[in-house]
Amino acid sequence: MSSSADIKDTSIERGSSTKQDHDERDVVEQTVKPVSKFTRWYRSPLFNVIIVGLISFTQPGIWNALNNTGAGGQQEPYLVNGANSLTFGIMVFGCSLFGILANKIGIKTVLIIGTLGYAPYSASLYVNNRYGTEWFVLFGGATCGIAASALWASEGAIALGYGDVKDRGKFTGIWLGLRELGQLIGASITLSLNVDSQTRGKVGYSTYLVLIALQCLGLPLALLISPPHKVIRSNGERLRGPLSSKKKVLLKDEFRKIWKLFKRREMFLLVPILIGFQWNGTYLGIYMTKYFSVRSRALGSLTSGIAATFANIFWGWFYDLKILKRPALAKICWALFIVVMLASFGWQVANEKLYSSTVPRTTLDWDLPGFGRGFASMVILRFFNESHYMFVYWLIGTFFDDLETLTLAVGIVRSFESIGSCIAFGIGASQVSPMVNLVIAFAMFGLTIPATSFVVFLVPERPVHLRKIEDGSSSEGETEPVAASKTAAAIDGPHP
Incomplete structure (x- = not known):
């Protein structure tokens, strides 16, 4: 059995004949005392990503379940679209701000804040559904905006930054896949409670009570997350950087860093796709409300969740394949x-023209002919919306390696996503025709193609450690840990 001193000596002997070699290979902080296998599992990136996924399941997952029934399950979409516009308007500034605060007050603290505002929003939908109260929906939209800003800024950074580069596709798939579990369970509950409602209208108010109870589980789950400096990777590595140490962080420095990061080509060229890709989500909520029966809307929410879960699982597996180099994979x-x-947008334009011009007004129910056509186009768009999430986060992970930069990058990504969603829900609340909303979404996607294509051609084979580059050190992202096997032995403790 080796002592901690022996391990330190071994790592020095194997890893750094000179101080320069030691710096270039980015030797991580190593433990000085053994820990149990349970502790190593509890502190592992995989466990933390699973917990983040479950938190996402209870918060935005349930939010998605409600909104994918069409306008939060309401009969008319305009009030809910207005509240959602308020939510995303707050997130335009909140996501970047909480990304900066995560480097100041800790990513776990920010994550906990992110679990406090979703339940009031769902409660407001219940009160509106049952009693017709409208101001509470706007208040819930505000609390949801603050919480979502914190959650979105922290969960993505944990999913991308806690694990190794080689596992980022898998971890992103786990995180987003578990988020869709919220939609699957929520939609199943909604469908079971509204299965006999064959007409258009709003879902039963009892639906909200179950979903609110699920959202209240987010806070205790957040308490299980390990702070970065306690995370132990499978090879014994510890995370480094301001997020994983006691180093004092100045807010003015973080603002400077996020602005400097945004000015990099791979970041500001993503702005069009972040703003424009998800515009069809607002249209789809209106589409479901206008043309589908209540039970078909609930079925649509469930099926959308299944499609999105499959997207997360498939792309999480596909992005980690070693068959293709990362640059080629991004282009394909x-x-x-x-x-x-x-092609999907073209199909949906044809559907919208057909249904909007039908007299009497179309009501699509699964017992009626023509249901499959209108339903399938919606599911395909939902699948590729989720695929977009996977693709953008995978792109960010191909460019940057260190947790501090990833946290700031996720804040930027979420802020510009929120700009698009804010404007889209604002248009959705203005009672313009569904066709106008759809055509705008179609045009916005077309505008994202040139800039995103340019970013795709910038994808490197290995990400960079931006903080090391700024400090004048090595720029290689995927470094081998020094004496990883010895470190792992120290963490596991003595073996017989």
């Missing part, structure tokens, strides 16, 4: 997205 996936999305 983006070309596929362009072709399928343009």
Whole structure:
């Protein structure tokens, strides 16, 4: 059995004949005392990503379940779209701000804040559904905006930054896949409670009570997350950087860093796709409300969740394949997205024209002919919306390696996503025709293609450690840990 001193000596002997070699290979902080296998599992990136996924399941997952029934389950979409516009308006500034605060007060603290505002929003929908109260829906939209800003800024950074580069596709798939579990369970509950409602209208108010109870589980789950400096990777590595140490962080420095990060080509060229890709989500909520029966809307929410879960599982597996280099993989996936999305939008325009011109007014129910056509186009768009999430976060993970930069990058990504969603829900609340909303979404996607294509051609084979580059050190992202096997032995403790 080796003592902690022996391990330190071994790592020095194997890893750094000179101080320069030691710096270039980015030796991580190593433990000085053994820990149990349970502690190593509890502190592992995989466990933390699973917990983040479950938190996402209870918060935005349930939010998605409600909104994918069409306008939060309401009979008319305009009040809910207005509240959602308020939510995303707050997030435009909140996501970047909480990304900066995560480097100041800790990513776990920010995550906990992110679990406090979703339940009031769902409660407001219940009160509105049952008693017709409208101001509470706007208040809930505000609390949801603050919480979502914190949650979105922290959960993505944990999913991307806690694990190794080689596992980022898998971890992103786990995180987003568990988020969709919220939609699956929520939609199943909604469908079971509204299965006999064959007409258009709003879902039963008892639906909200179950979903609110699920959202209250987010806070205790957040308490299980390990702060970065306690995370132990499978090879014994510890995370480094301001997020994983006691180093004092100045807010003015973080603002400077986020602005400097945004000015990099791979970041500001993503702005069009972040703003424009998800505009069809607002249209789909209106589409479901206008043309589908209550039970078909609940079925649509469930089926959308299944499609999104499959997207997360598939792309999480596909992005980690070693068959193709990362630059080639990025080009192939983006070309596929362009072709399928343009075709799907064209199909949806044809559907919208058909249903909007039908007299008497169309009500699509699964017992009626023509249901499959209108339903399938919606599911395909939902699938590729989720694929977009996976693709954007995978792109960010291909460019940057250190947790501090990833946290700031996720804040930027979420802020610009929120700009698009805020404007889209604002248009959705203005009672313009569904066709106008759809055409705008179609045009916005077309505008994202040139800039995103340029970013795709910038994808490197290995991400960079931006903080090391700024400090004048090595720029290689995927470094080998020094004496990883010895470190792992120290963490596990003595073996017989």
